[in-house]
Amino acid sequence: MHLISCRYRGAERVGVVTGDCAGLISARDGWPRTMLALIDAGPELWSALASNPDRAIDERVPLSAVELCAPIPRPRKNIMCLGWNYADHVRESAGARAAEIPEHPVVFTKNTTSVNGPYGDIPWDPDLTTQLDWEVELAVIVGIGGRRIPVADALRHVFGYTVINDISARDLQFRHKQYFLGKSLDGTCPMGPVIVTADEIPDPQALELRTWVNGEIKQSSSTHYQVFGVARVLSILSLGMPLEPGDIISTGTPGGVGFVRNPPEFLRQGDLVECEVQGIGRLRNRVR
Numbered sequence: 456m457h458l459i460s461c462r463y464r465g466a467e468r469v470g471v472v473t474g475d476c477a478g479l480i481s482a483r484d485g486w487p488r489t490m491l492a493l494i495d496a497g498p499e500l501w502s503a504l505a506s507n508p509d510r511a512i513d514e515r516v517p518l519s520a521v522e523l524c525a526p527i528p529r530p531r532k533n534i535m536c537l538g539w540n541y542a543d544h545v546r547e548s549a550g551a552r553a554a555e556i557p558e559h560p561v562v563f564t565k566n567t568t569s570v571n572g573p574y575g576d577i578p579w580d581p582d583l584t585t586q587l588d589w590e591v592e593l594a595v596i597v598g599i600g601g602r603r604i605p606v607a608d609a610l611r612h613v614f615g616y617t618v619i620n621d622i623s624a625r626d627l628q629f630r631h632k633q634y635f636l637g638k639s640l641d642g643t644c645p646m647g648p649v650i651v652t653a654d655e656i657p658d659p660q661a662l663e664l665r666t667w668v669n670g671e672i673k674q675s676s677s678t679h680y681q682v683f684g685v686a687r688v689l690s691i692l693s694l695g696m697p698l699e700p701g702d703i704i705s706t707g708t709p710g711g712v713g714f715v716r717n718p719p720e721f722l723r724q725g726d727l728v729e730c731e732v733q734g735i736g737r738l739r740n741r742v743r
């Protein structure tokens with residue numbers, strides 16, 4: 456299934472996308488009214504919905520008639536993010552920051568308030584940062600929680616996948632040593648446009664991902680080149696804390712980001728940044 460959160464006629468709805476059509480899930484009869492409620496409901500409801508969506512859908516509208524929101528507009532926890540998780544990104548950054556492929560994953564988080572819609576404007580305050588940068592990433596949505604999840608079992612815990620642009624204020628990121636502030640500015644976590652459920656992506660390590668700025672390609676790689684694949688990441692994260700339904704894990708960005716270019720490139724007023732992961736879709740966000 457391709458699932459969306461959206462606004463339609465003033466109400467927030469969850470929908471199932473088929474082609475150019477959004478089937479909006481009924482707000483009655485006990486059907487989940489938010490994506491988090493849908494994820495919390497568990498595998499039985501997911502299967503019921505996948506096998507017979509008509510039972511849950513009470514309205515079909517053109518996709519163009521709804522306003523897409525981030526699939527999880529307000530996560531319960533910070534978005535967990537991997538740093539230096541593609542070998543080419545480590546190499547290109549060697550002069551600037553980290554030189555070695557990490558032996559253990561680098562993990563930081565983005566504030567829940569940074570979440571933006573798939574087509575929302577990215578607010579830019581040049582007094583606060585002059586170094587807004589792009590990072591296309593495959594993000595994992597946890598469906599079934601757990602602790603000490605074995606690698607071999609880990610993909611069973613995934614609800615689905617989405618796209619995140621981990622927009623980063625490099626000046627703040629490096630000035631404050633820890634990444635949190637530079638990664639958490641308002642609107643700097645565009646997410647979506649859909650969650651593709653895990654059954655449709657049996658191998659998360661075979662997805663192409665790309666970024667364009669004003670139509671010019673900046674990043675082009677494949678999740679095949681991740682240092683720590685999705686299953687290992689879930690396993691390692693769950694060693695000492697629970698993963699819970701609705702948790703979001705963004706799995707790092709490949710080479711081609713702006714701050715290591717020569718000369719460095721950063722986003723400016725009016726720029727259109729687009730991030731795409733194969734089989735999921737494309738984010739389109741303008742800097743304002």
Ligand code: ZN
Nearest residue numbers: 590621707708
């Ligand atoms: Zn990132």
